[in-house]
Amino acid sequence: MKERLQQLQQEALEKIEQANDLKALNDVRVAYLGKKGPITEVLRGMGALSPEERPVMGALVNEVREVIQTALEARQATLEQAEVEKKLAAEAIDVTLPGRPIRRGNHHPLTRVIEEIEDLFIGMGYTIAEGPEVEKDYYNFEALNLPKGHPARDMQDSFYITEEILLRTHTSPVQARTMEKHQGRGPVKIICPGKVYRRDNDDATHSHQFTQIEGLVVDEHIRMSDLKGTLREFARKMFGEDRDIRFRPSFFPFTEPSVEVDVSCANCGGHGCSVCKGTGWIEILGAGMVHPNVLEMAGFDSKKYTGFAFGMGPERIAMLKYGIDDIRHFYQNDVRFLQQFNRV
Amino acid sequence: MFVSYKWLQQYVDLTNITAKELADRITKAGIEVESVEVRNKGIQGVVIGHVLEREQHPNADKLSKCFVDIGEGEPVQIICGAPNVAKGQKVAVAKVGAVLPGNFKIKRAKLRGEESNGMICSLQELGVESKLVPKEYADGIFVFPSDAPVGADALELLYLDDEVLELSLTPNRADCLSMIGVAYEVAAILGRSVKLPAIELHENSESVHDYISVRVDTPKDNPLYVGRIVKNVKIGPSPLWMQARLMAAGIRPHNNVVDITNYILLEYGQPLHAFDYDRLGSKEIVVRRAKAGETIVTLDDVERTLTEEHLVITNGKEPVALAGVMGGANSEVCDKTVNVFIEAAYFNGATIRQAVKDHGLRSESSTRFEKGIDPARTKEALDRAAMLMAEYAGGEVIGGVVEVNTLQRKDVVVTITLDRINNVLGTTITKEEVAGILTNLQFTFTEENGTFTITVPSRRRDIAIEEDIIEEVARLYGYDNLPATLPVGEAKPGKLTPYQAKRRKVRRYLEDAGLFQAITYSLTNEAKATMFALETAEPIRLALPMSEERSVLRQSLVPHLLEAASYNRARQVENVALYEIGSVYLANGEHELPNEKERLAGVLTGVWHAHVWQGEKKAVDFYVAKGILDGLFALLGLENRVEYKQAKREHLHPGRTADMLLDGKTIGFIAQLHPIVQKQFDLKETYVFELDLEVLLKAEVDNIRYTAIPRFPSITRDIALVVDEHVVAGELQKAIIEAGGELLKDVSIFDVYKGDRLPEGKKSIAFALRYYDPERTLTDEEVTNVHEQVIKAVEQQFGATLRG
Known part of the structure; x- marks a missing residue:
């Protein structure tokens, strides 16, 4: 009887091993462990055994059943695993096919530049002031030390609507308006981005509409060295940490002293190349100390307060930064142009 | 402004500084030098030759056979195509082996069978722009004065070995619209002195008042008018050096009298006008506003109709010049001119600008008046012009000056402390450094306990206030020496509104x-x-x-x-x-x-x-x-x-x-x-x-407030409503939401149908309604109650029926 059990166990294990799918395996289970199976038969035959032999044989039967059961489970797990793998293999896809595109637009390159500059100055404690694009002659010129009859305010250069109203030619009137609002009390610390208009024919380097960003700081004890430090900070954050700046004396009616500000060429690092026309420097800003007349006209005591102002053109900066060769691109809104500015 | 490096040396010592270096220094100190033009466009071996003989070329009508002494042994035979070549002329000869612009090498050649050992050059062939070549030499070779030394370097005599700095001037620096002004600037930069031109005037015993009188009717337009008469001039070419300097500065030479007025304009920045005295038509000059509709034919032979906004120089009857802009053709100096009236005036910039604008006529003169000249030099310029006319046109200067002077000039005095300078700039410049800069600028000043009292020279009309002085100090101290700091003071965070x-x-x-x-x-x-x-x-x-x-x-x-x-x-x-x-x-x-x-x-x-x-x-x-x-x-x-x-x-x-x-x-x-x-x-x-x-x-919007995440299940019911096709979904939805009350949390549209399966003029809109109570699980019955109210509401309001 014992031999019979061992033989059955041997047979069952072999069949389990040979079962190639879950159904065959189930057949094996039914065949050996089912109610009509040979092991059950052996159990029935136990009646013929002596009381001493019965427990021994019973234990043996259970042992065999357990071995077969374990083998069945192991085999089942293996077969299930294989079945899953087969199914997954059939589900394989071509991962190189294109994904469902996400439609995404982006900032206009000028906005990109302007926001970058805004954020940079916000980080230095500036707020952003805005003002009207259609402006009074007073704010656009007179309050900026450009009295009537000044050569720099020729009718030919500005879009006048009436004698007293024109499209602003720079964002400086926002400075005048902001100072006026401060009623002679500092500090004032603003940048003013916005659209401006000049009577120019549109070509590769001129546009009758363009943008400007002006900055203004007015307080007691503002020094020209502060202007230099501020603009150096700006240049480094905007164009790279190893940039340097230099001042060249210049003239603007609303600042005195006035300077033009060059940044060392980011393309060649200052050695001279085609971008900087061999000079190593690129002009990007006009700046200076606020003219006492401008302070006084806005209600500030020029003996007590000093200030600096600077102005730059986002178009020019964008052209330098991205290598754009024609200013008209900014206003044609060719999607093939706009979409080039779609990433970090 | 074009500045000849060679000419500038007349006024300031430029030893040990090249034109390029000078340009860099000027730029750094505030006036942008846009370019430095090397006038020699690659020329070598061009000398002064003397045409000893000229014969007709035997085989060519338009060619001449010349024998030219070039100062090297035997005269050489040169074939020349210029129509104006003649015996006795001093000319520029490109010798065999010479190089002309464009790397054009001169070789021994045969022209129509005749040997040619070099080339007699026109100015254009030497790289001079056509518009600068004197008219009489426009179509031929340039003829040098008879005293030009044979064999000498022609380039040197023509100032073609020169370099020209092009200054891009900001409107405040009109003082540099003159060689003397530039000389002051350069002297200040280099710390050198300025040599002013000598004026030695020999007047005769006559009185100018016997010749002419001047009246100015609108002194606001013309605060200063001075004039002299030079008689018995002989019109001819001006000296070569003067012609050369004019060409270097971009002005075409005409004749001695006109060239001298242009030369003084460039030297002093003072526009002058020379009238043919005998063609003036009277013995008086009246400066007045034009009458509306009055006309004048200007030097360019254009008849111009004037308005009361234009200032004219008249002979008491009719205009003889559009003041400060252009002379009249009727009184123009010509070959026959014998007596010259020289006008030197100070006209109001705005008045001149108006004329320039109305007539679209901008000249070297008008540009200077528009930007403002230095009236303190007006008379000096006049004197020097008269002196040069005596010297180079053989004239005789009549004694005295006619003058109308209503100028009210006061010296500009600026007081500033050293502290103020340093406080505005953020520097630690010393008293001595400031004094050094003011000295180099040739500003007169006194200094006491760090307070400078500065008298600004009249040529620097741009300087009037402390900040102007600060700028002068800063630019000459050098912006590169300015420290870089950040503003100190109350720091407020910046942010967007x-x-x-x-x-x-x-x-x-x-x-x-x-x-x-x-x-x-x-x-x-x-x-x-x-x-x-x-x-x-x-x-x-x-x-x-x-x-x-x-x-x-x-x-x-x-x-x-x-x-x-x-x-x-x-x-x-x-x-x-x-x-x-x-x-x-x-x-x-x-x-x-x-x-x-x-x-x-x-x-x-x-x-x-x-x-x-x-x-x-x-x-x-x-x-x-x-x-x-x-x-x-x-x-x-x-x-x-x-x-x-x-x-x-x-x-x-x-x-x-x-x-x-x-x-x-x-x-x-x-x-x-x-x-x-x-x-x-x-x-x-x-x-x-x-x-x-x-x-x-x-639009004001509430702040975000958290609402509890649903803890109980919600129940969704769908309804398809058949309505008239004109009923809009938004209205239906609004009605549903209203009828659904508190329990109805969400209504969404999931189907819209119009077509065969519905009667004509009808459409069906299907809504999904989600019911939810945050406090408990809703029963079917409760939802059904509300849902039926919803259906009733849309039935009543829109005649909607449930789609079967």
Whole structure:
């Protein structure tokens, strides 16, 4: 009887091993462990055994059943695993096919530049002031030390609507308006981005509409060295940490002293190349100390307060930064142009 | 201003500094040197030759055979094609082996069988611009004065070995519109001294007052007028050095008298005018405003009609010059001129500017008057001109000067402390350094306990206040020496205003939703100005537009966005989605600034979404555009306050236009473009929207408050309602929400059907209604109760029936 059990166990294990799918395996289970199976038969035959032999044989039967059961489970797990793998293999896809595109637009390159500059100055404690694009002659010129009859305010250069109203030619009137609002009390610390208009024919380097960003700081004890430090900070954050700046004396009616500000060429690092026309420097800003007349006209005591102002053109900066060769691109809104500015 | 390096050496020592170095130093100190032109364009071996003989070339009518002494042994035979070559002339000869501009090498040659050992050169062949060549030599060779030394370097005599600095002057530095002014600037930069030209005037015993008198009727236009008479001049060429200097400065030589006036203009910055005294037609000069309609024929032979705004020099009867701009043809110095009246005046800049503008006539003279000359040098310039005319035109200077002088000149004195200079600049410049700079500038000053009292020379009309002195110190001290600091003082955090911050979020949202930001022009034409405008006003027109296309301020952003879409379509970019945030301008009466209102607009056309290999392709339609706006309203927390209402607007599809209302007030529209307008802009099916951004961004919105996450299951019931086809979904939905009460949390539309399976004129809209109570699990019965009320409500209000 014992031999019979061992033989059955041997047979069952072999069949389990040979079962190639879950159904065959189930057949094996039914065949050996089912109610009509040979092991059950052996159990029935136990009646013929002596009381001493019965427990021994019973234990043996259970042992065999357990071995077969374990083998069945192991085999089942293996077969299930294989079945899953087969199914997954059939589900394989071509991962190189294109994904469902996400439609995404982006900032206009000028906005990109302007926001970058805004954020940079916000980080230095500036707020952003805005003002009207259609402006009074007073704010656009007179309050900026450009009295009537000044050569720099020729009718030919500005879009006048009436004698007293024109499209602003720079964002400086926002400075005048902001100072006026401060009623002679500092500090004032603003940048003013916005659209401006000049009577120019549109070509590769001129546009009758363009943008400007002006900055203004007015307080007691503002020094020209502060202007230099501020603009150096700006240049480094905007164009790279190893940039340097230099001042060249210049003239603007609303600042005195006035300077033009060059940044060392980011393309060649200052050695001279085609971008900087061999000079190593690129002009990007006009700046200076606020003219006492401008302070006084806005209600500030020029003996007590000093200030600096600077102005730059986002178009020019964008052209330098991205290598754009024609200013008209900014206003044609060719999607093939706009979409080039779609990433970090 | 063109500055000849060689000429400049007359006034300031330029030893050990090249033209290039000088240019760099000048630029660094504040006047931009735009270029340094090397006048020698690669010429070698051109010398002065003496034409000993000239014969007709035996085989060519237009050629001459010349024997020329070039100072090297035997005279050489040269064939010359110039019509004006003649025996006895001193000429420029390019010797055999010489090189002319363009690397043109002169070789021994045979011309029509005759040997030619060199070339006699015109000025053009030596690289001089045609417009600078004296008229008489325009079509031939240049003839040197007879005293030109044979064999000498022709380039040197012509100043073609010179370098010319082109100064780009800012309007404040009119003092550098003269060689002497530049000399002062250069002297200040280099710390050297200025040598002023010598004036030695020999007047005869006659009195100028016997010859001429001067009256100025409008002293405001002409505060200073001085004049001299030089008699018995002989018109001829001016000395070669003068011609050479004029050409280097960009002025064509004419004759000795005219050249001298131009030379003084360049040297002193003082415009002069020489009249032919005998052609003046009277013995008096009257300076006055022109009479309206009065005419004058100017030197350029143009008859000009004058107005009362123009200042004229008259002979008491009629104009003989347009003051400060150009002389009259009737009194012009010509070959026959014997007696010359020289005018030196100080005219008001604004008066001259008016004439320049009205006549489109800008001259070397007018430019200087417009920018302001130094009246302290006017008389000196006159004297020097008279002296030069005596010397180089053989004239005799009549004794005395006629003068009308109403100038009220006061010295400009500026007082400034050392501390002030250092406080404004952020520097630690010493008293001695400041004194050194002022000395180099040749400003007279005194200094006591760090306070400088400075008398500004009249040539520096740009200096009047402390800050001007600070600038002089700064630029000559060198901006490179300025430290870099940051402002000290109360530090406040910078930030965007809520409006600015929201506007940035709107931009980002729209871009992430698939639209590109466009920036278009604010100026447009009359027709487009008011198209699509949410609000219209009287168009704001420019006084002096450059073109009709850019003559009026826009009242809507849509027209230019359509143009942008059209521009793209014309370049095979068919799928366009753009938005713009920008101002529109609404007139507010003639004397007030217009209302500038910030708008948000968009244009969408073509395919909205395509994923071709998976068979997905969706064209832009009304609901694509609307979905983007719905998202925007949700972003701004306004989704439940905005309503779409069917509307009709000009230029838009009458059945596919909606107004958007925020809290019941119209804030914009969304629509399909009217097919006719679509065609005008050369577009296919296109959708547009425009919104009042300011109202949107300024709408007050509650802060975000957390609401509990559902803990109990919700129950969803679907209903399909059959209604008349004119019933709109939004109204139905509103009614459902109202009837559903508190338990109804969500209503969504999942199907819209119109067609065969419904009666004519009917449509079905299917809604999914989700019921939920945050406190407990709802029973079926409770939901059924509410749901039936909903159905009843729509039955009553819209005659809706449940679709079977």
